[in-house]
Amino acid sequence: xxNQKLSPETGRAAMLALLKEKSPLGxxxxxxxxxxxxxxxxLPMFKPYVVFGPGAVRKVLVTERDKVLWRNTDxxxxxxxxxVLIVDGEEHDQYRALMEPPLHPSRxxxxxxxxxxxxxxxxxxxxxxxxxxxxxxSRKIALLIIMQTLFSKDVxxxxxxxxxxxxxxxxxxxxxxxxxxxxxxxxGFRKPLKQLDDYLFGIIEKRRKEERKENDxxxxxxxxxxxxxxxxxxxxxxxxxxxxxxxxxxxxTFALLGQHPKIHLQVIDEVDxxxxxxxxxxxxxxxxxxxxxxxxxxxxxxxxxxxDGNKIPKDERMFYSIYLTHRDPEIWENAEDFCPERFSHGxxxxxxxxxxxxxxxxxxxxxxxxxxxxRIVMAHLLRTYTxxxxxxxxxxxxxxxxEPRPGVRMKIYKRALAAVSGGEDAx
Numbered sequence: 001x002x003n004q005k006l007s008p009e010t011g012r013a014a015m016l017a018l019l020k021e022k023s024p025l026g027x028x029x030x031x032x033x034x035x036x037x038x039x040x041x042x043l044p045m046f047k048p049y050v051v052f053g054p055g056a057v058r059k060v061l062v063t064e065r066d067k068v069l070w071r072n073t074d075x076x077x078x079x080x081x082x083x084v085l086i087v088d089g090e091e092h093d094q095y096r097a098l099m100e101p102p103l104h105p106s107r108x109x110x111x112x113x114x115x116x117x118x119x120x121x122x123x124x125x126x127x128x129x130x131x132x133x134x135x136x137x138s139r140k141i142a143l144l145i146i147m148q149t150l151f152s153k154d155v156x157x158x159x160x161x162x163x164x165x166x167x168x169x170x171x172x173x174x175x176x177x178x179x180x181x182x183x184x185x186x187x188g189f190r191k192p193l194k195q196l197d198d199y200l201f202g203i204i205e206k207r208r209k210e211e212r213k214e215n216d217x218x219x220x221x222x223x224x225x226x227x228x229x230x231x232x233x234x235x236x237x238x239x240x241x242x243x244x245x246x247x248x249x250x251x252x253t254f255a256l257l258g259q260h261p262k263i264h265l266q267v268i269d270e271v272d273x274x275x276x277x278x279x280x281x282x283x284x285x286x287x288x289x290x291x292x293x294x295x296x297x298x299x300x301x302x303x304x305x306x307x308d309g310n311k312i313p314k315d316e317r318m319f320y321s322i323y324l325t326h327r328d329p330e331i332w333e334n335a336e337d338f339c340p341e342r343f344s345h346g347x348x349x350x351x352x353x354x355x356x357x358x359x360x361x362x363x364x365x366x367x368x369x370x371x372x373x374x375r376i377v378m379a380h381l382l383r384t385y386t387x388x389x390x391x392x393x394x395x396x397x398x399x400x401x402x403e404p405r406p407g408v409r410m411k412i413y414k415r416a417l418a419a420v421s422g423g424e425d426a427x
Contacts, residue, residue, distance in 0.1 A: 052324035061360035083237030118144040138250035168192040248293035258389025282340035288356035
C-alpha cells in the first residue's frame with residue numbers, strides 16, 4: 001500500500017483469497033476493495049504500484065503515456081528482443097506501421113474461409129462422444145490461423161514439432177519466481193527456445209529465396225530491409241500474442257457457455273437461424289470483460305506520475321490492471337456475474353472502463369481480427385457440434401495470458417444436421 005501499512009484484516013483476507021482462487025487475482029481484488037484504485041504490493045524485493053479504473057487507465061494509455069516505458073528488464077524482453085510490444089518511440093512506430101496492413105479490418109473477409117477450414121482440420125480429429133479439452137483444441141486452431149494469416153505458413157504437419165517449444169516460450173514469460181529474483185536460474189528452456197528460433201529463421205530464409213511474394217506480414221518485414229534477427233523478434237511476438245490471446249478467449253467463452261446452459265442454448269439457436277449472431281457477440285464481449293486475456297499492463301515509470309495525489313517515482317514498476325477495471329463495482333452492475341446482456345444496445349459505461357485490447361495509440365493491433373476470429377470459430381463449431389461441459393472446477397491462471405485451468409473439458413457430439421442458415425460470415 002501507499003503511505004500506510006496493510007491492515008492485518010486485509011492481509012488475512014488477501015491470503016484466504018489466494019487459497020480460494022488459486023491465483024494472485026484473489027488478493028488483488030481484496031486489496032482493490034479495501035485500499036482503492038491505487039496501492040502498492042507489499043512483497044519482499046517486489047513492490048510494484050498497481051492502478052486501475054478509467055481515470056488511471058486513460059492517464060497511462062493516453063494523456064501521460066510518454067511518462068511510461070513499455071521496455072522492462074523482464075524475461076519478456078529477453079525472449080522477444082526488439083519485438084513491437086516491448087520497444088518505444090520511433091522504433092515501435094516503424095514496426096507497427098509494417099504490421100497494420102495484414103491485420104486491417106478490411107482484410108477480414110479474406111480470412112473467413114481459411115479460419116473455417118483450419119477449425120475443421122482440428123475438429124475432424126474429434127471422435128463422437130469423446131471428451132476434449134477446449135483449451136488445447138483452441139490453441140491448435142489459433143496457431144493454425146495466425147501462422148497462415150501472418151506468414152502464409154501451413155503448420156498443420158509441424159504442430160508436433162513446435163507445440164512444446166511454444167508452450168515453453170509462453171511459460172518462460174509467465175509470472176514466476178523471477179519476479180522477485182530476476183536472475184534465478186531458468187532450467188529447461190534453452191533447448192526448446194532454440195528449436196523455436198531455428199524454426200522461425202528457417203521460415204525467413206525460405207521466404208527470401210522464393211520468387212513469388214506473398215501479401216503478408218513476413219513479406220512486409222523482409223521488404224522493409226529488416227535483419228533476420230529483428231524479423232524473428234516480430235514473428236515470435238506476433239505468434240505468441242496473436243495465438244495465445246485467441247486461445248484464452250475461445251477457451252473462456254466455451255467455459256462460460258458450459259457454466260451457463262440456458263445462455264448456451266440461446267446462442268446455439270441464434271447461430272442456427274440468425275445471419276448476424278448478436279448474442280454470440282455479446283457473449284464474447286462479456287468473456288473479454290470477465291477474463292481479459294491480457295489482464296494487466298506492465299510499465300516502467302520514466303517520469304514521476306501522480307494519481308489523485310498518489311505519486312509513483314521515476315524508475316519504479318507500475319501495473320495497470322485491466323482485470324480490476326473490468327470488475328470495478330462502481331462501474332459494472334453485478335460485476336462478478338456473467339451477463340452478456342450488459343452489452344446490449346443503449347447500455348453505456350465510462351470511456352476506458354472496457355479495455356480488453358488496451359487503448360490509445362498503442363491499442364492492440366489485432367483487436368478486430370481477434371474478435372472476428374472468435375465469432376467465426378465459435379459460430380462454426382456450435383453449428384457443427386454439441387458441447388456438454390463436464391462441470392469440473394476451473395480457476396483463472398495468470399500466465400502470459402489469463403487461462404482457464406486445468407482446462408475446459410467438454411464432451412462433444414457431431415450434430416445430426418448442421419445448420420445451413422446464418423452462414424459463416426459471422427464476422
